[in-house]
Amino acid sequence: MNTQELYQKTDAILARCGTEERSMIAVLQAVQEEYAYLPREVFPYLSQKMGLSEAHIYGVATFYENFSLEPKGKYVIKVCDGTACHVRKSIPILEKLRSELGLAEGRKTTDDQMFTVETVSCLGACGLAPALTVNGKVHPSMTPDKAVELIETLRREEA
Amino acid sequence: MIATRQELQSLREACMRAAKAESRKILVCAGTGCVSGGSLDIYAALKQKMEAKGIPCEVELAMDPHEDVVGLKKSGCHGFCEMGPLVRIEPQGWLYTKVSLADVDEIVERTMAKGEIVERLAYRQNGKIYEKQEEIPFYQKQTRKVLEHCGHIDADSIYEYISIGGYEAFEKALFDMSSDEIITQISDSGLRGRGGGGFPTGRKWTQVARQKATPKYVVCNGDEGDPGAFMDRSIMEGDPHRMIEGMMIAGVAVGAEDGYIYVRAEYPMAVARLSNAIAQAKKLGLLGENILGSGFNFNIHINQGAGAFVCGEGSALTASIEGKRGMPRVKPPRTVEHGLFDKPTVLNNVETFANVPTIIKAGAEEYRKIGTETSPGTKAFALTGNIVNTGLIEVPMGTTLREVIFDIGGGMRGGADFKAVQIGGPSGGCLTSAELDLPLDFDSLKKVGAMIGSGGLVVMDSHTCMVEVARFFMNFTQNESCGKCVPCREGTRRMLEILERIVAGKGREGDIDLLLELADTITNTALCGLGKTAAGPVVSTIKYFRDEYEAHIREKRCPAGACAKLRRIHIDPALCKGCSKCSRICPVGAISGTLKQPFVIDPEKCIKCGACIGTCPFHAIKED
Numbered sequence A: 001m002n003t004q005e006l007y008q009k010t011d012a013i014l015a016r017c018g019t020e021e022r023s024m025i026a027v028l029q030a031v032q033e034e035y036a037y038l039p040r041e042v043f044p045y046l047s048q049k050m051g052l053s054e055a056h057i058y059g060v061a062t063f064y065e066n067f068s069l070e071p072k073g074k075y076v077i078k079v080c081d082g083t084a085c086h087v088r089k090s091i092p093i094l095e096k097l098r099s100e101l102g103l104a105e106g107r108k109t110t111d112d113q114m115f116t117v118e119t120v121s122c123l124g125a126c127g128l129a130p131a132l133t134v135n136g137k138v139h140p141s142m143t144p145d146k147a148v149e150l151i152e153t154l155r156r157e158e159a
Numbered sequence B: 001m002i003a004t005r006q007e008l009q010s011l012r013e014a015c016m017r018a019a020k021a022e023s024r025k026i027l028v029c030a031g032t033g034c035v036s037g038g039s040l041d042i043y044a045a046l047k048q049k050m051e052a053k054g055i056p057c058e059v060e061l062a063m064d065p066h067e068d069v070v071g072l073k074k075s076g077c078h079g080f081c082e083m084g085p086l087v088r089i090e091p092q093g094w095l096y097t098k099v100s101l102a103d104v105d106e107i108v109e110r111t112m113a114k115g116e117i118v119e120r121l122a123y124r125q126n127g128k129i130y131e132k133q134e135e136i137p138f139y140q141k142q143t144r145k146v147l148e149h150c151g152h153i154d155a156d157s158i159y160e161y162i163s164i165g166g167y168e169a170f171e172k173a174l175f176d177m178s179s180d181e182i183i184t185q186i187s188d189s190g191l192r193g194r195g196g197g198g199f200p201t202g203r204k205w206t207q208v209a210r211q212k213a214t215p216k217y218v219v220c221n222g223d224e225g226d227p228g229a230f231m232d233r234s235i236m237e238g239d240p241h242r243m244i245e246g247m248m249i250a251g252v253a254v255g256a257e258d259g260y261i262y263v264r265a266e267y268p269m270a271v272a273r274l275s276n277a278i279a280q281a282k283k284l285g286l287l288g289e290n291i292l293g294s295g296f297n298f299n300i301h302i303n304q305g306a307g308a309f310v311c312g313e314g315s316a317l318t319a320s321i322e323g324k325r326g327m328p329r330v331k332p333p334r335t336v337e338h339g340l341f342d343k344p345t346v347l348n349n350v351e352t353f354a355n356v357p358t359i360i361k362a363g364a365e366e367y368r369k370i371g372t373e374t375s376p377g378t379k380a381f382a383l384t385g386n387i388v389n390t391g392l393i394e395v396p397m398g399t400t401l402r403e404v405i406f407d408i409g410g411g412m413r414g415g416a417d418f419k420a421v422q423i424g425g426p427s428g429g430c431l432t433s434a435e436l437d438l439p440l441d442f443d444s445l446k447k448v449g450a451m452i453g454s455g456g457l458v459v460m461d462s463h464t465c466m467v468e469v470a471r472f473f474m475n476f477t478q479n480e481s482c483g484k485c486v487p488c489r490e491g492t493r494r495m496l497e498i499l500e501r502i503v504a505g506k507g508r509e510g511d512i513d514l515l516l517e518l519a520d521t522i523t524n525t526a527l528c529g530l531g532k533t534a535a536g537p538v539v540s541t542i543k544y545f546r547d548e549y550e551a552h553i554r555e556k557r558c559p560a561g562a563c564a565k566l567r568r569i570h571i572d573p574a575l576c577k578g579c580s581k582c583s584r585i586c587p588v589g590a591i592s593g594t595l596k597q598p599f600v601i602d603p604e605k606c607i608k609c610g611a612c613i614g615t616c617p618f619h620a621i622k623e624d
Helices: A003-017 A021-035 A042-050 A054-063 A083-087 A091-101 A144-158 B005-021 B032-036 B039-053 B101-114 B158-163 B168-176 B179-189 B201-210 B231-238 B240-254 B268-284 B314-321 B350-362 B401-408 B442-447 B466-480 B486-503 B511-525 B536-554 B581-585 B611-615
Strands: A075-080 A115-120 A132-134 A137-139 B024-029 B070-075 B087-090 B094-096 B123-125 B128-130 B217-222 B258-263 B299-304 B345-349 B378-385 B391-396 B418-423 B429-432 B456-461 B569-571 B621-623
Touching: A003 A021, A003 A042, A021 A042, A021 A054, A021 B299, A042 A054, A075 A091, A083 B378, A083 B456, A083 B466, A091 A115, A091 A144, A132 A144, A137 B032, A144 B581, B005 B158, B005 B168, B024 B032, B024 B039, B024 B101, B032 B039, B039 B070, B039 B101, B094 B101, B158 B240, B158 B268, B168 B240, B168 B350, B179 B201, B179 B240, B179 B350, B201 B240, B201 B345, B217 B240, B217 B314, B217 B350, B231 B240, B231 B268, B231 B350, B231 B378, B240 B258, B240 B268, B240 B345, B240 B350, B258 B268, B258 B314, B268 B299, B314 B345, B345 B350, B378 B401, B391 B401, B401 B418, B401 B456, B418 B466, B418 B536, B429 B536, B466 B486, B466 B536, B486 B511, B486 B536, B511 B536, B581 B611, B611 B621
Parallel strands: A075 A115, B024 B070, B217 B258, B217 B345, B258 B299, B378 B456
Antiparallel strands: A075 A132, A132 A137, B024 B087, B087 B094, B123 B128, B378 B391, B418 B429, B418 B456, B569 B621
């Protein structure tokens, strides 16, 4: 981790969002936008700049589902397991993606840092169930087969 | 920049003239659903093709009206997501469904150049072709009031909103009404909070207006976290100004100068549309200081959530805006006294605010003409699950479930029988065929132990296991429990454990009573709404489907054939043709065999997901 760069980027974020406590979530979101996760080095720095204890900031970061303290893959795949997707069989899609990528419940990111597979409780795209997103882009009416095709397409693009 | 009331009025006239001049329009749906189906590419292709053909088209509402221009718009969600991408043609009112890039040429050449309908793109049901959107059964039975403009105007243009009478209600509230008069109208209209609780909005506003402490705040709850609900998302994306106008009226009524919109992070498009709408309103001078020279100041800020369902609860939501962990606190004091930054706060949901301009404009009496005595107005519902027409609908309060599911929803998908509908998400309950004629309003639902909630309706057919549904919701609530109070933190975990063992075939005698006892304790002692309602799905499924629980516990059998661990799946060698289709769909590689020979399932590897059953063309895969 290049801390100098992290501090510079964080300074820019703080200048934009503000250093009051009320900006906390926006600041963490902006840092995560840059790095796709929250590097541990950012906590002491934010503590100093925002005048809040590290524990307090860590408490906020770990409370919310969307903040990750682990680096994620280049492609973050979120399989929706909201009610509508669940009743239209989203779990076989998740299982298929995991087996295709060698992932499991506690292992969300591939070793080559290419793919992260997680579930999300509802994307609000219930009319398109079952749905998943790849880096925020919604893919509607998925099946296990279509999910594999999607992975293959992404792999081809990378090759 | 408009600085006076007169300038707003002349701008409105100019916008109306401009809208009228655009006699022909193509509206491409740019809601989340249609965008994922490629509607933005269709939009770009239409633009290119029309320009190539020399048909003048305007993307922006042109302020100097000229004849024969075609308006090409990106609209908000039509709600008929199942049939997307959707393209609406005006003035004919035609709706083209499942449009693809390949259809663009024909649309331009026939519809735009010659005014002919492309019949194959029109909606069909039971062999009948429906040309006009309003004639389609899905729309015909609806009463679209809050959603009236969703899909019919460009969601990214404040001028279009003004052209259909936007900000007229705000203007009226600001100049012609006193704070008391506004609140009286809202109270008399009988508007009740659309976020779930159904608390009278007028009473809330009265309480905030009465507070001495300043500043006061207006907060909009756009943290629509219920799985299976997307009404608020569609309003924020499809008609953002309407909701903003509602917030501004609330600001005038209670004397607040700052508004906050809390939107969940899963709705990036809603955030983008709202940000754009706020920037436009600010630029025009409808937000900011000394609005229209009235001396009234109002600004709106957007806060993005970070993935915590509990933040939909009022005090957790305000804590989250303050930059803290989103945990609820003990009430009273209520949000109306000690809300955001410990100040008096009006906290309403998106749909509630979207109702406000209509009430102010048309008056309370007019508003009450729709809906029931105690629940006036309409309600938007997200219709999902095993139903033919999934999507977003709006009906008068008091419409029956039967009309919603069978008339609008088109009945059950795949011909299976209706079993139940889950209403109100993880806080609600289920309703069965016995309640099909129950009117959908706040009080009728409360009587049968369900709630409108935010308005998610998940329809389930006979293949859905109700014990598994209860487990699913308990798993969700348990995950989202913030951990502050013991009944919710510990109680939901214990309930989940029991449900997990029941669906795994390890249920014990007495488990049902234990579940009910825990449910009773959590409901009575939890700190916030999330905990108090967490047991809802369990209690209501036990009430209506106790026999299913008993079959799981005593006979280790799932009557719906859905519980994976209680399933035994095998391939009938007499029927299997060895096509290998099942082995390709199997997510865990449990099916193997040689082509043209019967395949076999390895029961050790099989996770009993059932994916193979549906895929076999010879119906050779069976369950015991």
